[in-house]
Amino acid sequence: MTALREDLETIAWTAVCSYTDLLPERGACALVGGRQIALFRAFDGSLFAIGNRDPFSGAHVLSRGIVGTRAGEPVVASPMHKQVFSLATGVCLDDPAVAVPTYPIRVTGGTVEVGPG
Amino acid sequence: MSRLVVVGHGPTSHRLVESLVAKGFAGVITVLGEEPRPAYDRVALTSYLTGRSVEDLTYPTPDGVVLRLSSRVVDIDRRAREVVTADGHREPYDVLVLATGSSPFVPPVPGRELDGCFVYRTIDDLDAIREAASGATSGVVIGGGLLGLEAADALRGLGLATHVVEMGGWLMPRQVDEGGGAVLRGHVEALGLSVHTEAGAREIVAGPDGRVAGLVKPDGETVEAQIVVFSAGVRPRDELARRAGLEVGGRGGIAVDDGMRTGDPAIYAIGECALHDGMVYGLVGPCFTMAEVAADRILGGEAVFTRADLSTKLKLLGVEVAQFGAMEGALDVTFMDPVGGVYQRLFVSDDARTLLGGICVGDATPYNTLKPFVGRDLPGSPGELLFTGGPVNAELPDDAQICSCNNVTKGQVCAAIAEHGLTDVPGIKACTRAGTTCGSCVPTLKQVLVSSGVEVSKALCEHFAYSRAELFDIVRVRGITTFSHLIAEHGTGRGCDVCKPVVASILASLGNGHILDGEQAALQDTNDHFLANIQRNGTYSVVPRIPGGEITPDSLIVIGEVARDFGLYTKITGGQRIDLFGARVEQLPLIWRRLVDAGFESGHAYGKALRTVKSCVGSTWCRYGVQDAVGLAIALELRYRGLRSPHKLKSAVSGCARECAEARGKDFGVIATEKGWNLYVGGNGGFTPRHADLFASDLGTEELVRVIDRFLMFYVRTADRLQRTSAWLEAQGLAYVREVVLDDSLGICADLEAQMERHVAGYADEWRATIEDPEKLRRFVSFVNAPGTPDPSIAFEPERDQVKPVLIPLEVVRS
Numbered sequence: 067m068t069a070l071r072e073d074l075e076t077i078a079w080t081a082v083c084s085y086t087d088l089l090p091e092r093g094a095c096a097l098v099g100g101r102q103i104a105l106f107r108a109f110d111g112s113l114f115a116i117g118n119r120d121p122f123s124g125a126h127v128l129s130r131g132i133v134g135t136r137a138g139e140p141v142v143a144s145p146m147h148k149q150v151f152s153l154a155t156g157v158c159l160d161d162p163a164v165a166v167p168t169y170p171i172r173v174t175g176g177t178v179e180v181g182p183g
Numbered sequence: 184m185s186r187l188v189v190v191g192h193g194p195t196s197h198r199l200v201e202s203l204v205a206k207g208f209a210g211v212i213t214v215l216g217e218e219p220r221p222a223y224d225r226v227a228l229t230s231y232l233t234g235r236s237v238e239d240l241t242y243p244t245p246d247g248v249v250l251r252l253s254s255r256v257v258d259i260d261r262r263a264r265e266v267v268t269a270d271g272h273r274e275p276y277d278v279l280v281l282a283t284g285s286s287p288f289v290p291p292v293p294g295r296e297l298d299g300c301f302v303y304r305t306i307d308d309l310d311a312i313r314e315a316a317s318g319a320t321s322g323v324v325i326g327g328g329l330l331g332l333e334a335a336d337a338l339r340g341l342g343l344a345t346h347v348v349e350m351g352g353w354l355m356p357r358q359v360d361e362g363g364g365a366v367l368r369g370h371v372e373a374l375g376l377s378v379h380t381e382a383g384a385r386e387i388v389a390g391p392d393g394r395v396a397g398l399v400k401p402d403g404e405t406v407e408a409q410i411v412v413f414s415a416g417v418r419p420r421d422e423l424a425r426r427a428g429l430e431v432g433g434r435g436g437i438a439v440d441d442g443m444r445t446g447d448p449a450i451y452a453i454g455e456c457a458l459h460d461g462m463v464y465g466l467v468g469p470c471f472t473m474a475e476v477a478a479d480r481i482l483g484g485e486a487v488f489t490r491a492d493l494s495t496k497l498k499l500l501g502v503e504v505a506q507f508g509a510m511e512g513a514l515d516v517t518f519m520d521p522v523g524g525v526y527q528r529l530f531v532s533d534d535a536r537t538l539l540g541g542i543c544v545g546d547a548t549p550y551n552t553l554k555p556f557v558g559r560d561l562p563g564s565p566g567e568l569l570f571t572g573g574p575v576n577a578e579l580p581d582d583a584q585i586c587s588c589n590n591v592t593k594g595q596v597c598a599a600i601a602e603h604g605l606t607d608v609p610g611i612k613a614c615t616r617a618g619t620t621c622g623s624c625v626p627t628l629k630q631v632l633v634s635s636g637v638e639v640s641k642a643l644c645e646h647f648a649y650s651r652a653e654l655f656d657i658v659r660v661r662g663i664t665t666f667s668h669l670i671a672e673h674g675t676g677r678g679c680d681v682c683k684p685v686v687a688s689i690l691a692s693l694g695n696g697h698i699l700d701g702e703q704a705a706l707q708d709t710n711d712h713f714l715a716n717i718q719r720n721g722t723y724s725v726v727p728r729i730p731g732g733e734i735t736p737d738s739l740i741v742i743g744e745v746a747r748d749f750g751l752y753t754k755i756t757g758g759q760r761i762d763l764f765g766a767r768v769e770q771l772p773l774i775w776r777r778l779v780d781a782g783f784e785s786g787h788a789y790g791k792a793l794r795t796v797k798s799c800v801g802s803t804w805c806r807y808g809v810q811d812a813v814g815l816a817i818a819l820e821l822r823y824r825g826l827r828s829p830h831k832l833k834s835a836v837s838g839c840a841r842e843c844a845e846a847r848g849k850d851f852g853v854i855a856t857e858k859g860w861n862l863y864v865g866g867n868g869g870f871t872p873r874h875a876d877l878f879a880s881d882l883g884t885e886e887l888v889r890v891i892d893r894f895l896m897f898y899v900r901t902a903d904r905l906q907r908t909s910a911w912l913e914a915q916g917l918a919y920v921r922e923v924v925l926d927d928s929l930g931i932c933a934d935l936e937a938q939m940e941r942h943v944a945g946y947a948d949e950w951r952a953t954i955e956d957p958e959k960l961r962r963f964v965s966f967v968n969a970p971g972t973p974d975p976s977i978a979f980e981p982e983r984d985q986v987k988p989v990l991i992p993l994e995v996v997r998s
Contacts (some may be wrong), residue, residue: 068428070449081968082968083967086870088967089373089414089704089961090704090705091212091677092707092712092962094964094967095965095967096966096967096969097965097966097968097969097972098967098968099674102966102974104966106906108677109677119597119976123719123991124719124978124990124991125991126224126721126974126976127709127717130610130708130709130712130713131680132679132680132683132684132706132707132708133705134646134678134679134680134682134683135646135676135677135678135679136645136679137645140677141679143679143680145708145709145710145717146717150679150680156886161485163246169720
């Protein structure tokens with residue numbers, strides 16, 4: 067736990083938007099260092115960040131998918147062909163050999179920040 | 184460790200490898216493929232020319248399999264147990280499987296080596312044909328069989344005037360008889376193709392540039408063509424086996440026993456190169472069965488390949504053609520409709536009780552309903568079965584084959600249902616593979632599921648144990664207005680991409696304000712969320728409403744100007760509207776500001792909602808018209824616009840019985856009569872086309888509208904998720920829906936009408952409301968931290984003076 071905390075302190079965070087810019091149970095996309103990062107605000111207020119690119123279609127659209135749960139796990143369904151990805155791990159629950167990157171995300175003083183993946 | 188080597192990488196080879204890996208084969212599998220790419224779906228080859236990519240068609244290679252592409256095997260050293268490739272590589276094996284397939288047969292016609300002559304087998308062949316087609320105006324296919332017609336379809340799709348030359352007396356002589364061939368010819372010629380039967384190729388002649396210029400028929404006539412495709416059958420690729428001293432058949436094919444083993448116990452042969460019991464098979468079903476049998480044997484099993492059923496059902500050039508069982512019998516019954524282009528013939532035993540086989544052209548329904556009865560007592564009189572075309576309800580016997588692609592019987596399906604407690608079709612697919620290849624048996628699988636007494640789960644998803652219709656009633660009766668309220672009291676978890684749009688649709692059908700208001704916005708699919716249709720590169724398309732397809736020149740100019748100013752690709756839709764493609768999310772409000780200012784409204788092309796009411800020009804202009812079709816179409820479209828429903832709703836109005844608006848292909852269609860209007864319901868195009876049924880005749884306009892109000896609201900209340908009116912009508916029964924809607928047998932018609940009145944009164948244009956509300960506009964940004972930056976992954980390139988998306992290369996990350 068301590069080690070993890072140190073990691074978090076040393077990584078570079080980028081401010082992307084204010085917390086209220088994110089709508090509950092919906093995604094938004096941020097452009098960070100040329101990377102498209104999909105940001106999600108879950109029902110309970112917690113935040114997640116994963117790669118915006120849908121690996122099945124190649125299109126950068128995951129931030130526009132429907133957010134929900136599968137067996138309690140927070141997920142997003144690709145708006146292209148509906149494959150479901152875990153917001154926590156990035157793994158595709160319909161095809162566990164496929165995954166999208168995940169990124170650290172936090173709120174500091176009402177501002178949403180993401181870290182490098 | 185056991186080393187398994189497979190020579191050839193086509194669909195059969197892939198199926199073998201997939202099966203071995205799934206069954207836990209412990210050794211190393213090495214596949215040597217001649218082509219530069221991994222195995223792809225050859226059955227769907229032609230779709231490559233209509234836009235499917237190599238990636239779409241390619242089968243996923245299972246993990247751990249070693250794939251050596253562009254590796255042509257030239258020799259088998261049986262003593263050393265090694266295969267030798269053209270580049271000298273030697274691959275040792277303990278077990279060898281030959282899956283070398285077949286090669287197109289090119290008859291020894293003078294000129295067959297000329298530039299411009301092709302075969303039709305691989306993606307490389309198609310690339311070459313496509314390249315040559317760009318400088319050509321006409322093409323000829325030699326061979327009028329199944330593959331020949333497929334090739335002809337491809338040439339036609341490439342814009343060439345297309346000829347088909349067939350040696351036999353009619354098209355597809357292996358699948359249909361002369362009568363069926365004549366009907367098929369009618370369909371093919373109606374598409375603009377020229378058919379030459381009892382004709383071969385005497386010579387292929389060159390032009391001054393040395394390339395193909397034409398084909399000379401035996402009668403001396405020359406067919407002008409710059410492209411010639413040989414499709415005169417295939418020959419098994421048995422040359423490796425021949426050289427290695429394995430037994431081959433007189434007309435080719437590697438001889439195998441019932442376990443797919445050649446004379447050398449370490450070598451198997453499967454697929455189109457194998458000769459079993461005197462037969463070589465070119466259909467995917469038997470080839471897959473061979474792969475399964477070989478996989479089982481390699482793993483020590485005792486599976487047996489038996490003579491396979493050669494029944495075929497396919498759709499070529501848009502025409503259904505099917506053949507099952509025998510093509511002759513003591514007696515036969517023929518149904519022939521030259522107007523509709525339907526030919527159906529059943530062969531029966533001399534006592535007219537046992538079904539021997541059948542041929543269908545134009546409508547293959549008897550294939551689905553009667554094929555399982557081949558060799559058994561017919562479930563009715565042959566004439567009745569053909570003429571009524573009604574579904575056969577008789578119980579299928581246990582050994583009736585249901586899935587011919589994967590050779591699965593009804594008994595096997597029932598056993599899997601009982602053993603694994605299956606409750607749905609995906610479960611059957613996973614356990615038996617039935618329905619996983621061409622999918623045409625899925626309706627039969629559902630019937631088996633129902634008739635085996637399984638209570639098919641009606642639960643929408645893991646979050647709700649209710650069907651859509653039950654949820655509709657819960658929401659309506661309890662007056663629930665939010666998803667949170669509904670799931671807290673009647674569901675579990677936080678929803679998903681299945682239940683959220685369903686609940687959003689129910690709330691919208693019952694009139695709960697704008698679909699992007701408050702919590703409702705989070706429930707919407709991306710199309711509804713951005714009020715536009717997502718396309719393959721992540722951009723959206725825009726469809727303004729054009730009621731009845733009637734539009735003024737000024738409005739047309741506005742659409743043209745908007746498309747030009749935003750660089751959008753424009754296309755006329757099938758529903759008499761104009762679709763504008765390639766808009767990025769941040770452009771949508773700007774585009775709609777212009778459209779709304781010019782008086783346009785949302786066309787709901789993105790919603791499960793009323794799309795369009797198409798019309799012919801009607802009695803106003805047409806000398807045949809008997810009613811004002813355009814006027815009624817506009818009135819209906821304005822009445823039902825914005826109505827959210829379980830699936831999309833399409834409609835049309837024709838001004839006379841000639842039916843130019845194609846109203847019988849719609850969810851609700853209206854055809855004018857001398858006395859008023861005939862209403863048809865439950866039609867649709869799509870994957871399973873269905874003609875609409877006549878629901879009521881000679882209605883006055885007011886009465887017509889009342890009946891449609893009731894019909895639509897009854898559908899909206901009671902249909903399943905994503906169930907079109909066609910499937911809903913078949914599930915409910917036409918007679919029952921008539922009783923409810925016309926005779927008010929449930930006493931709900933006043934309620935249905937009132938509900939529709941509320942919808943009509945509450946309608947507001949979704950796009951106008953959106954551009955006038957800053958809160959709703961917040962979502963239309965590319966990046967939350969860089970709203971002015973367009974998505975850099977979106978790019979376009981020119982095609983035919985417009986834009987098209989530059990497709991994003993696909994590399995699925997597999998861990």
